[in-house]
Amino acid sequence: MMELGRRQILHCGISDHATAEWTLQQFRETLLGGHPHRFLMHDRDSIFSQKLDQEVAARGVKILRTPVGAPKANSRCERLVGSIRRECLDWLIPMGEGHLRRTLNRWVEHYNHGRVHMKSGPGHPNAVETTTTGEGRTPSDNGWPHRPT
Numbered sequence: 001m002m003e004l005g006r007r008q009i010l011h012c013g014i015s016d017h018a019t020a021e022w023t024l025q026q027f028r029e030t031l032l033g034g035h036p037h038r039f040l041m042h043d044r045d046s047i048f049s050q051k052l053d054q055e056v057a058a059r060g061v062k063i064l065r066t067p068v069g070a071p072k073a074n075s076r077c078e079r080l081v082g083s084i085r086r087e088c089l090d091w092l093i094p095m096g097e098g099h100l101r102r103t104l105n106r107w108v109e110h111y112n113h114g115r116v117h118m119k120s121g122p123g124h125p126n127a128v129e130t131t132t133t134g135e136g137r138t139p140s141d142n143g144w145p146h147r148p149t
Helices: 018-031 050-058 073-089 095-113
Strands: 039-042 062-065
Touching: 018 050, 039 073, 050 062, 073 095
Parallel strands: 039 062
Antiparallel strands: none
16 A cells, blocks of 8 residues: 555565455555545445445545546555565565565565655655665665665
8 A cells, every 4th residue: 555645655565366365454554543534536346345445434535436447546556566576575586475575575665765756756755864775775775786876
């Protein structure tokens, strides 16, 4: 799940076969407590069930479904999925679910804190002053090789 205003990933779950119940549990984990979210936008995939919409709406979040036949309506989500594939998964042969989960968690940290987002303006969203190590990487990039310098 991604928060559009700040371009931050709120939650990243993995599953062999995502179901409506699994997706509902992901939303429960993300929308705990006093969340500031007003809207949830999703497409018309079967994993977004009526039960999910009802439970999310009961938490005070308005459901926005993308229109049928409008692929650009969910463009930010499609862009995020493409970024995950190009920057993370194309470079990886997962050795198991734990390996994939750890790698995705590191990439989410990189995406949220060390990656340039055009909406945020020039520079890194949460720039931290660091020194360069002998390998040409900074300690703050967690060894992620695709970070611009």
